[in-house]
Amino acid sequence: MPTFIGRLYLLLNLKYRRSRDLVNQHLYRMIEQELQETPMMRAERKKLSLIASLIASLQQDEKLEASKTEEDKKGLSRAEVLDEMLSFLIAGYSTTTAALTWFIHLMSIHPEVQNKVKKELAQYNMQSLSVEQLDSFTYLDCVLREMFRFVPPGFGTLRTLTVDDRLPSTGAELRKGDLVLIGIHNMGRDRRYWSGPVDPDQFYPERFLVEGNDANNNKAASISFGGGHRQCIGQDLARFEVKAICARLMQRVTFGDGGPEVNSGEYAGDEGDAVTPKRMGVTITFDSDYST
Known part of the structure; x- marks a missing residue:
């Protein structure tokens, strides 16, 4: 249209x-x-x-x-x-929505990860969470960091060169005014930066339990919000609101896999400025002690 x-x-x-x-x-x-x-x-x-x-x-x-x-x-x-x-x-509501959609999908097909998140939250039962309590959820942090690496809400970001340059690894010549696409999705799956025992094409939050870079994982290659002085100005707010909503969801409901025909994930294609699952069909079960 x-x-x-x-x-x-x-x-x-x-x-x-x-x-x-x-x-x-x-x-x-x-x-x-x-x-x-x-x-x-x-x-x-x-x-x-x-x-x-x-x-x-x-x-x-x-x-x-x-x-x-x-x-x-x-x-x-x-x-x-x-x-x-x-x-x-x-700005950013669509990418935040996409991130939450991917979280629900990933929890539904990785019940072992979902159970670990719930175990971390269990001590607070159904109570409202303070900022300090949210900050203490180390495993949930790892899950969200892995989610942004594994399925970033955007495929890439564009930059326009202000000077001539040359790529040291390949010798490729870049000219002032050239438009360069930085493939955020590709960098998050590149085995040169994620060479640990678990394939980067696998969803594995534990790879982020080690703070900073280790010998196998270059955390700088996960740039869902860009990098440098032109990185997303609202990334702290986006990370906080996604974490707060995901924690609240995990306190109350359990997501189940609706089956490969309706819950295969994949990419929906060009649907705007955010990348969402093409197929996401999950079951939602209210946890037994949910009473409000």
């Missing part, structure tokens, strides 16, 4: 327009509240808040900046700041 049809539908959808206007009004109020702070307070908040840092780049005179060429413009217009704030609020 052509993309303009979807955009046209949203423009004609009264409920969507009302929801959009409500969100925009709230974000504009946030901008105004930030601008009312003293310069000293705003300077301090800029160090601690992404939103404050973004608003600090607001143009002082939008009409003047609009008359300039793109190269000469400075700062962001209110509309551009609003778009960036929306990105902060909603």
Whole structure:
């Protein structure tokens, strides 16, 4: 279906327009509240808040900046700041959703791993978990790190070269302006970086029980959120929310394998900015002591 049809539908959808206007009004109020702070307070908040840092780049005179060429413009217009704030609020939801989907699938086909996660959580029964308690779940950490290595929610990331370069291992010449695809999925399965006794094509959380790199596993090759100064700005939040939700699920339910015909996993193909299972059919059993 052509993309303009979807955009046209949203423009004609009264409920969507009302929801959009409500969100925009709230974000504009946030901008105004930030601008009312003293310069000293705003300077301090800029160090601690992404939103404050973004608003600090607001143009002082939008009409003047609009008359300039793109190269000469400075700062962001209110509309551009609003778009960036929306990105902060909603960006990554699809990749987080994909990660949770893969977690459910992997738990259903690896009951021994699921049981170990539940055993680690058992001491807290059904109670709400604090941040400190979440941080203490070492095995769940390993499961999630292995999940992001084994089935990253994105196949790769693109980078544009700013200078000419040469790959030392192959001698391949790269030119300024070339677009390079970094294969996150491929790096997570490359036997040059994962040469331990367990094949990298196998889901094995225990490979992450050893902190840092060991002789067999190069943890730097697992870059689901990118690397360097352009890595995902929201990765800490994404890891935390995925861990919190997975822990809560494991406190309450057990996922079972629905069989190879409906729960084979595989990749759904190009479905947007996240890679999801093509076939996922699981059974869900509420644990016996679940009472709320």
